[in-house]
Amino acid sequence: MTRHQKRLSVPKSWPVERKEGTFTVKAGAGPHGEAGVPLLIVLRDVLGYVDSKKEAQYALNQQSVLVNGDAVSDVRRPIGMFDILAFTEREKYYRVFPDEGGRLSLTPIDADSASSRLGKIVRKSQVTGGNFQLTLHDGSNIVVDDASEYTNKDSIVVDNESKEIVAHFPYEEGALVTAVAGSHAGDIGEIDEIIVTPGSGNNSVIVDNEDGGFETIEQYVVVIDENFTGDDE
Incomplete structure (x- = not known):
């Protein structure tokens, strides 16, 4: 399977110029589905922190690049909506947020804000043992004892360290x-x-x-x- 993606066919959410060259890196398996942007593109083309895949891999090997609180080792790791990027050596933090037109952009945030991330509930199901699983927009899952207060389209805030829900925003009029x-x-x-x-x-x-x-x-x-x-x- 090829590890390259034709620029003309990348999703509209990707922050790349389609007419600059023929190919770009292809996202690996992971969250966000086809809309996920490879981390290499964020590091090289958006932030300008590296000039090459080799430099990007070196940075990841230092475990100084965190996504949602976890160190990342794959330059093709998909990055998507509401992910939190932390560059610990630079003390720089960003939230991935859609801009006008739906392209993903990076919003600078402080360290406290980078300690948690937002997720939209897209599915709620019961799992073995009687607990409930909340599936979020990026494909990640949160297991809770009681899901009665949560419905699809609600949003939750998840602590990046404990992976616990720390806030809940219902989908309703006035939200x-x-x-x-x-x-x-x-x-x-x-x-x-x-x-x-x-x-x-x-x-x-x-x-x-x-x-x-x-x-x-x-x-x-x-x-x-x-x-x-x-x-x-």
Whole structure:
């Protein structure tokens, strides 16, 4: 299997220029599915911390690059929405956040904010032993004793060290959300109304903000904390 990806066919969320060269590195197996951006692209093309794959691998071998609190050893490790990147030697921390147009960008945050990450619940299921498993947007799972307070489309904040839930934001009218896809990607506002579509059609939401608001399908929004975008250094 090839380890290269044609630039013209990369997902729209990847922060790469499609017409600069023919190939780029292909993401390895891991979280975020096809939307995951290889860590090498983040290190080399976005941040400019390294000039080559060899330099990137050397940095990872020093265990100074953390993703969601864990040291990473694979330069092809997929990076995606709401991941927390920590560069311990540089004392630099970033949250991956969709910008206008849905491309992933890096938001500088402080060390305290880098201690946890946001996740959108996409599935809830019961597992062996009677516990419940919450599956998040990136494919990761959190096991809880009681899942009665959680529903799909809610957001939770997970501590990167303990992997425990430290905050919960229900998906409901009045919740603060950000659009992560579609023509309003990157826009933030409060849900004014959730419009339920009969049958198998997509539900939609009307979101209010200072720019007059917007309407989009509910799959395109994620509930966030009111301080979520105020962590810039």
